[in-house]
Amino acid sequence: MSVADPWKPFREVMQAPWDHVAAWKKKSGRKVMGHLLPDVPEEILHGAGLFPVAIEGGGVQASHAQALIPSYTCSHALGAMEMRLRGDLNVLDGMVIPYVCDTTRNLFHIWNLQFPNMANELLRMPKRLDYPGVRTYLAAEFSRLFESMAKLSGKSANTQDLGESIRLYNRSRARLREAYDLHRTNPSVWTAAKAQLLIGSSLRAPREDHLKWMDALPWDEKGAAASVDRIPVYVRGKVWDPPQILDLFDQLGFVIVRDETVTGWRSIAQDAPANGDPIAALVERHMAAIPYTGYHESPDRMVAGFVLRVRSSGAGGVVFLNPKFCEAAAFDTPDFQKGLEQAQIPSLILETSTRGVSMGQVRVRLEAFREMIGNDLP
Amino acid sequence: MYFVGIDVGSLSTETVILDHAGAVVSYHISSTGANSRTAGEKSFAAALASGGIAQSEVNFTVATGYGRVSIPFADKTVTEITCHARGAVHLFPATQTIIDVGGQDSKVISVSQDGKVADFSMNDKCAAGTGRFLEVMARALEIGLDRMGPLSMRSTRDISISSMCTVFAESEVISLVARATPKEDILNAIHQSICNRLAPLMDAVGIRMEVTMTGGVAKNTGIVEKIREKVGGRINVPEEPQIVGALGAALIARDMSAHAQ
Numbered sequence: 001m002s003v004a005d006p007w008k009p010f011r012e013v014m015q016a017p018w019d020h021v022a023a024w025k026k027k028s029g030r031k032v033m034g035h036l037l038p039d040v041p042e043e044i045l046h047g048a049g050l051f052p053v054a055i056e057g058g059g060v061q062a063s064h065a066q067a068l069i070p071s072y073t074c075s076h077a078l079g080a081m082e083m084r085l086r087g088d089l090n091v092l093d094g095m096v097i098p099y100v101c102d103t104t105r106n107l108f109h110i111w112n113l114q115f116p117n118m119a120n121e122l123l124r125m126p127k128r129l130d131y132p133g134v135r136t137y138l139a140a141e142f143s144r145l146f147e148s149m150a151k152l153s154g155k156s157a158n159t160q161d162l163g164e165s166i167r168l169y170n171r172s173r174a175r176l177r178e179a180y181d182l183h184r185t186n187p188s189v190w191t192a193a194k195a196q197l198l199i200g201s202s203l204r205a206p207r208e209d210h211l212k213w214m215d216a217l218p219w220d221e222k223g224a225a226a227s228v229d230r231i232p233v234y235v236r237g238k239v240w241d242p243p244q245i246l247d248l249f250d251q252l253g254f255v256i257v258r259d260e261t262v263t264g265w266r267s268i269a270q271d272a273p274a275n276g277d278p279i280a281a282l283v284e285r286h287m288a289a290i291p292y293t294g295y296h297e298s299p300d301r302m303v304a305g306f307v308l309r310v311r312s313s314g315a316g317g318v319v320f321l322n323p324k325f326c327e328a329a330a331f332d333t334p335d336f337q338k339g340l341e342q343a344q345i346p347s348l349i350l351e352t353s354t355r356g357v358s359m360g361q362v363r364v365r366l367e368a369f370r371e372m373i374g375n376d377l378p
Numbered sequence: 379m380y381f382v383g384i385d386v387g388s389l390s391t392e393t394v395i396l397d398h399a400g401a402v403v404s405y406h407i408s409s410t411g412a413n414s415r416t417a418g419e420k421s422f423a424a425a426l427a428s429g430g431i432a433q434s435e436v437n438f439t440v441a442t443g444y445g446r447v448s449i450p451f452a453d454k455t456v457t458e459i460t461c462h463a464r465g466a467v468h469l470f471p472a473t474q475t476i477i478d479v480g481g482q483d484s485k486v487i488s489v490s491q492d493g494k495v496a497d498f499s500m501n502d503k504c505a506a507g508t509g510r511f512l513e514v515m516a517r518a519l520e521i522g523l524d525r526m527g528p529l530s531m532r533s534t535r536d537i538s539i540s541s542m543c544t545v546f547a548e549s550e551v552i553s554l555v556a557r558a559t560p561k562e563d564i565l566n567a568i569h570q571s572i573c574n575r576l577a578p579l580m581d582a583v584g585i586r587m588e589v590t591m592t593g594g595v596a597k598n599t600g601i602v603e604k605i606r607e608k609v610g611g612r613i614n615v616p617e618e619p620q621i622v623g624a625l626g627a628a629l630i631a632r633d634m635s636a637h638a639q
Contacts (some may be wrong), residue, residue: 368459
């Protein structure tokens with residue numbers, strides 16, 4: 001890959017991820033483990049000697065998958081199945097699907113029946129984060145996954161290797177947070193689309209290589225002028241679906257000061273403690289992460305925590321990027337919106353999906369929201 | 379000096395020209411057709427001619443509607459949500475909720491005490507419940523759009539059109555016609571179906587009186603009556619509801635011009 005254009009490696013990964021994964025697999029001899037987002041610790045797969053690759057179904061037009069999964073399923077799950085059926089994921093040796101909602105649980109069982117020759121794992125995530133036994137349970141589940149993955153790769157489950165992987169991923173996340181902060185302060189150069197390009201490609205490329213590519217980026221590049229009229233917004237959602245929505249945020253003069261998507265800030269916000277028991281460190285990272293939409297704790301505490309995060313971000317408004325047919329997101333949103341109303345923070349709900357969404361209509365909504373919360377009009 | 383608002387919608391394009399006092403000097407309504415830029419230019423030229431105004435006398439132009447970005451001579455583009463709110467509040471200052479049913483989408487807009495958009499909701503699934511839906515139904519029933527409202531008021535029997543999809547609803551209407559169902563009853567069902575389609579948008583935003591209805595569909599008295607029953611109060615309908623978006627754009631143009639000075 002050329003480094004003349006420092007952004008090129010990232011773009012190439014996103015444009016043809018599976019070609020690159022196949023090339024890396026051949027070069028490294030490592031088996032490739034797909035993991036459906038969110039919350040599968042990549043460190044466990046990496047520490048076990050595998051090459052972890054995130055599977056994101058958003059942005060995929062489903063056709064074949066509708067023969068196996070009802071069409072009223074979120075595009076994340078439907079898209080993952082579609083990619084496997086059309087052969088994109090043939091390079092995978094196995095797949096970890098986290099049980100974060102009923103859809104992912106059922107997806108796993110369909111997947112396992114359809115593709116019995118793959119090493120498939122259901123990672124059972126705890127739904128209640130406020131139960132006393134949650135840390136013990138999660139440590140056991142992570143340990144089980146680690147041993148299973150090590151068996152697949154043919155090496156022993158070594159906590160020293162896992163510690164090394166944790167430190168590698170921490171370094172990667174620190175660099176990605178740096179890029180995200182540059183988007184906040186210099187959005188005309190470090191656009192939302194660029195920040196997301198870095199995060200998205202990190203989930204699909206070998207982290208060691210990705211870190212090197214990031215070192216070559218123009219970190220000191222400044223914009224022609226500070227964009228003082230940009231509207232700071234906070235985005236709560238699952239994935240950037242349709243992917244073009246990031247360009248819309250940029251074009252319409254928003255700056256995403258924080259987001260809770262599983263391919264955005266939420267995925268890089270927390271590091272695992274670098275020392276001590278690595279499994280316990282990964283458990284702590286999970287517990288400190290922004291609660292995923294399918295997880296539950298006290299509703300009051302969830303809403304209060306959300307409003308606090310929005311306030312401390314400096315956002316002038318919140319955009320809910322709810323995937324169509326995601327019941328978990330639809331369930332949580334009214335509580336969050338009520339909390340925002342009480343805090344007098346304006347919000348907009350966008351129910352989006354690659355399937356059946358008109359970008360023109362999404363643009364009208366976002367633009368009207370900007371007019372609503374901005375000071376452009378007298 | 380004059381201020382212009384152009385609303386390039388999916389079905390029709392409207393231009394409104396205001397004088398410095400905010401009075402409507404001229405307006406023009408035409409079909410958009412296949413080229414929104416041409417539609418905007420023709421509508422603008424026709425409104426200028428109708429008011430006897432030279433283009434050089436226009437101080438500021440705001441374009442709105444789905445084709446707003448295709449108007450090269452616009453000084454500013456603003457969404458139709460903001461423009462309809464501005465126009466409706468100008469015509470009926472006590473307006474707190476706006477229901478705009480246009481050619482390809484429907485919106486419910488809530489405005490704050492100062493007349494600014496506080497919340498809004500839009501249809502997002504298909505053209506069912508919009509002006510295009512009505513056009514298709516009028517064609518299936520072989521009657522003019524202007525006759526749909528008065529005819530539906532003569533309905534004596536409630537029937538329902540279950541589908542919310544324009545194509546499927548058209549099939550249902552054709553089946554009803556084949557069974558010699560009176561057109562009045564079919565129209566009544568069509569209007570009820572549109573109202574049902576608007577209901578979730580109204581519920582999402584919340585209806586606060588006064589309510590003003592804008593967009594071309596507000597010319598249909600049958601639909602206005604259905605919505606009146608739903609909200610339980612009077613509905614303001616402008617004399618020419620189709621130009622409210624363009625009027626709002628023209629008012630914003632006047633404000634922006636003043637602000638710039």
